[in-house]
Structure formats: structure tokens, C-alpha cells
Amino acid sequence: MNGEPLVRWDWLWAHLGPIADRIGQHLYLTAIAVGVGFVISFALAAVSIRRRRLYPPVVVVATALYTIPSFALFAALVAITGLSILTAEIPLVLYTFILFVPNIVAGFDAVPWDVLDAADGMGFTAGQRWWRVELPLALPLVVASLRLATVSTIGLVTVSAILGDRFGGLGYYILDGYHRTFTTEILVGGLLSIGLAVLADLGFVLLQRVLTPWAAARAVSR
């Protein structure tokens, strides 16, 4: 743009500190959203497993929430929660539900009934059965859903840049670069956020292998 070089390396070297801070903010916003989303989703999944009738409405609501554009939700919340961290985190948390709940439910559904029968037959208490049999066997899909949710949230955090320069993680550079037609900033923000997402994806693949050595990686649907 404007005859400038594609990347101004001097800008990059001068801003290594702020860039690192933005990466930190990106991960911080992601971690809170995934953590809170997981806890709430696990509770929703647990309720859905016990009371099957509640499962379809939970999925419908989660699907509808996921359908609402992040951009719209961030903007709308400003009027309600002001420019606090809640404004960024509420949409991020809501979007994780559809990624977590069906996979957690499917994970526990996939535990074979004969294994549960065998556990009961050997005298496991309900709690022992849950911790030592059901949870480990459900783990592959649970970890897979964490992977989906983390990667998706890293992407959505960039959108929170529209809330102003206190938010957005690396997304800040994308938006600021666009407004100033400054390519270097766009490339830094864009490539680093893609890099974060891909690294997180790979990290979870490794985690899946370590946590569930008995299960080959399985495809997950959402």
C-alpha cells in the first residue's frame, strides 16, 4: 500500500514488547473463556445425561447462540455491560457450549454398557465407576471438544478488537493496521493469531495421544 514495503521490519523490532503483551492477552482471554465454558458445559452435559428430555432443548439453545454473529454480540453487550472484561468473555463463553456439550454427552454415551456392567459386577461404587471407568473412557471426546473450543475461541478473540484497544489480543493489530492501512501490523496480527490457533490445535493432538494412549485419534463432529 502507498508504495510502502510489505513488511517494515524496523516497526516489528521496535514493537516486540507490545506484541508479546498482546499474545499474552490473547491467551488470557482464551483461557478464561475455555475454562469457564468448560465448567458450565460439563454441568449442562451432566444434567443432559441424567435427564434426557433436557438434552434437545440444550442443544437447540446452544446452536442458536452459536449462530448469532460474534461481532453483533460483542457490540450489543457494550450497552449492557459497558466496556468490562465481561463484555468480551460472555460471548466467548456462550460460543463454547455447542462445541463442548454434544461432545461430552457423546463421550459418556460411547462408554460400552458391558464395561459398566462388568464394573458394577466387580463391586465398584458409583463414584469409583465414574472416576475409574466412565471418565477415562469418555476422555478422548472430552479432550477433542477442548481442542475444538480452544481453536475456535482463539479465532473469536481477534473479533473482540472491535471493543477497543483494551481488547482483541492480536486482533488489535489487524484492525489498527486496517484503519491506518499499515500492512506490517495486519500481517503481524493475522499471521500470529493463525499461528496461535494452529499451535493450539497441534498441542491438543499431542495431549490426546498422551492422555488416551489406548484410543487412536478419532474424528469429532460438532
Add this chain to the structure above:
Amino acid sequence: MTTPATPTSRAAALEFRGVTKRYGSGEESTGAVNDLSFTVPAGTICVLVGPSGCGKTTSLKMVNRLIEPTGGQILLDGSDVMSEDVTALRRRIGYVIQQVGLFPHLTIGRNVAVVPALMGWTRERQQARTDELLSLVGLEPGRYRNRYPSQLSGGERQRVGVARALAADPPLMLMDEPFAAVDPIVRQRLQDEFLRLQRALAKTILFVTHDVDEAIKMGDLIAVMEEGGRLAQFGPPEEILAHPASDFVARFVGQDRGLKRLSLSTIADLRTEPLGRREGLPTFSPDTTLRDALSILLVADTRGGVALDEAGQPRGLVTVDAIASALADDRPRRAARA
């Protein structure tokens, strides 16, 4: 099943001539076929039987070229199947498999009409043929035509599979364990109905099974295959039971091959002795197999029973000894299937 409305008579002779199929370099690999030669006359059922991995399904699939042979020739009415256009060839060969392979997104009627539709028959002709075939396999067309495969029982689906294979009136049918997926009672009924149907249709049929009893029951000719895809013995069931060509065949047909032979003959085939006192003796209709008759005599703990004729009149005395000597006879008459 009722008698077919349209008498169908076209049947083709099938000949395997030195047919070989190799996979990779290992000659003994699973499913390989080694220099297979035999002839199936038009209008007869030939059963390929053998342990798993002996190449019987491979042999069947080489006929409609789902698998291409490495060497040798397969002749259908004298012409090499490799010389014909592959789709044209397949459209005139009926194919029935264990999993049935009905198309789940089509109604029963459209499933049966798949090949006629491919061949460009008119709607009316397709529909007439479909209804005719559904009645033929014992499914009331009005009830079944518009249903979907998922709404049928295993036995009903298998009947539709047979109807579909017959749709274009093929001169040859290939059947790969067609009755293996249903329970024993349904299987027996399907076998009986199919044999009755075949008496009217007189198709040439190549039939694969791993079940010796099914082979004996269904086959006019039996090809016993062994590991490595070699033909161990070829002949009518009586001959294979009476004179197994090798230890392998003897072991494969089983220690009870004598009893199995008895199931090939009926009371009607047996010479009887003059009838004396007949109170309290069991009676046998002409279509009772000798195996069943022997079993009844042993259970009733009597030396003899009364053979009845077609009219139900006593014909003479049947004894355990007479049944035993029928076995000793080298060439028992083939039971007419009733």
C-alpha cells in the same frame, strides 16, 4: 411363492477353463484361485463350497468381472466374459449377496426395477415386471411396492434381493451366501422356496456357501474348494458324499456324510419289503427323507415302518436294514425334490 406368470426359460452354460487369480506374489494368499476348471450345464445349480479364504467368492466375482482373473477363461454360452462390454455383461447376470445390498433410498418397487430402468424399459413394463416378481417371491405387490428396505424383515429383504436379481430375466445368477444372514428357520424356508422357484425358472446358478449342508441341499453339482484356491472335487452331491476324492474332502463334508447322503433320498426311492402286521408302526409319506425316517425308527425303537404311496395307501415295509443297504448302494437315485 407362486408359479411365475411369465415362463422364463433362458439359461446359459457356464465354463471355468484354467481360471487363476493371484494377489501380489504369494500364490497361497487368501482369496487366490488356482487353475480352476469345471462346467455348469445350463439350468443347473452349481455350489462352490469350502473353508473361508479358499477363493470361492473370488471365483464367483470373476464371472461378472468385479474381480479380473490373472489367467484362464470364463465362458458364458461359449463366449469369453472378458470379450464383452462389462456393464452389458453385468446387466444380464443376476447377483444376490448376503448383505442383500438393497438401495436404502429407493422403494422396494424401484429397487427391483433397478436393472430394467438401466436398460431403458418403459415405466409400465418396469412396473408390471416388478409386481410379477414380487408375487413370484411371495411378497404381495400392493403391500410391499412402496415400502422402503428399512421397513422389511431380514427374510423379506432377502426375497426382494432375489426378485431384483431376476428382474431382467438373466440367463445366469450369481448368489454369494444369499441366505447366511437370516435365522435357521427363515433360511430353511427361503431355501425351499428358492428350489421350488428354480424348478420353474431353470436358471443357471452359481451359488457360494461355506455350509456343507446347504451345498448338499441346493446343489445339482458341488465344487469343493480348498485352501490355495484349488478344486478339491467336482460332482453331484451323492458322489461327493459317497466317494470323497481326498482326506480334505472327507473331513470337510464331515463324519456324518453317510447321514447326509440319506437326506438326499426319500422313502419313494426305497425298495420295500412285503407288509405284514402293521399296527403301532410309524407311517412315512413318500417325500420323507431317509435320514428323517431312520431317526423316527430309532426313536420309536421299532424295526420297521409303513411306507405310503402318493395316494396315502400302504406300499410296503421300511426297515432300518433297508435304509442301511440303500447307503451301501453305490449309486442311490437322486431324490426328486418335493
Add this chain to the structure above:
Amino acid sequence: MGGGPSRVPLMDLLTVTAQWLADPMNWQGPNGIPARLSEHVALSGASLLLASLVAIPLGLWIGHTGRFSWLVLSSANAWRALPSFAVIGLLVPFTTAIDPNLGFTLYPTLVAMIVLAGPPLLVNSYQGIAGVDRDLVEAARAMGMRERQILLGLEIPIALPVIATGIRSAAVQVVATATLGATFGFGGLGRYIVLGDANHDNGELFGGVVLVAALALATLALFLLVQRRLVSPGLSSRTAG
């Protein structure tokens, strides 16, 4: 959204939003709701169509032949990980170099939406076909169906529910995400959110939010309905038993 609107009581929000939506002035002209809606739908439709033209045939072909299936499975997840906001931003310098006007407004969003729609279309077309029972395919081949007839008459009808789910998922994602385009010079319904924020006009901002959410949900509902119509009753479990 630095100087954006501050906290407002919820009832006031509902009132100003309803007023904005009811105002006839907002239903005409180049910034009117019909114009913005058709912009939004046109861009979504175009990107979905363009992505479908490439991704669906490719997925069908890979599913039918089994060739390159490893590529679909290994790349699809990484592809899905691409954040759309970053993709649009990254495209700007390159599309602007090609066309200074549309490259700064339309193309980044259009291309990013094509990229976004790709994975669900490709993966579901592939999985739908690859999931068709191989015995069925062999039975079809044995009856003398040609490869094209097998694909069109057997595999695609059976795979249709899965393919349709991919199209639906792509459509909903594109319609929702196209809103982001307003941040990068594109119009569409997202424009109201950007303008409402800039003008401190809660009615416009929330009007935009309501319209965008309604459009996304309507898209979901529409595709669910179409899907229900398209799929053979023999394949749905409702007729079973």
C-alpha cells in the same frame, strides 16, 4: 468501539431498537434495510456458491475414488482453525494491490467467506460418499451400473443428508461471519452495528444486531426445512420399523 455507547437500562434499549426498526426512513435508500439485507445475502450466496463449485465436486470425487482422502482428513482441521477476522485482514494488502477500490471493500470479505465455507463443504461431501456401504456400491456395479450412475443414482442420494448438513453449516457460518465484513469496508447488515457504534445510536446498533441474528437463524431454519424435503424417506429413521 473505543468511544462506544455506555451502559443503558435494558427497557430503554428495547424501546430505541423497536423505534429504529419501525422507522420507515430506515427501510429505503442505499443504507436502507432492504439494500443492506440484499448486500449481505448476495455476498453470502455468492461465496457459498463459489465455494460449493470447487469443494463439493472435489469432495465427491475424493470420496468416490478414495484418492487423496488422507489430505482431506489431515488438512481440514488446520483449515478450520483459520480465524476469519485474521483472514479478512490478511487479504486486504493483497486484494488492494490488485484493485484499490473493491480490493479494500468487497474482495477481502468475499474471499474469506469462500475460505470459511470450504471445510464443511469438502469434508461432508467426502465423508458422505466415503460412508456409503461398499457392499452397496459393489452390488450396483455388479448390476451393470456405470461409475457415473453409481455416483449420481446411489452414492449422492445416500450421502445427501451428510452433504446437506455441510452446506447448512457452511451457509450459517458464512451468513453470521459476513457481518465482520463491515469492519473491513464491506456493507451488509454489519454496517448498522459499525455505524450505530460510531454515531452512539443504540437503536441502530441493536437494530443491526437483531437483523443479523434473525438472518442467521432464518438461514438455519430454511436449510433445515429444505434438507427435510430433499432426503429420501427410506433414509430417515422415522419410517423405520
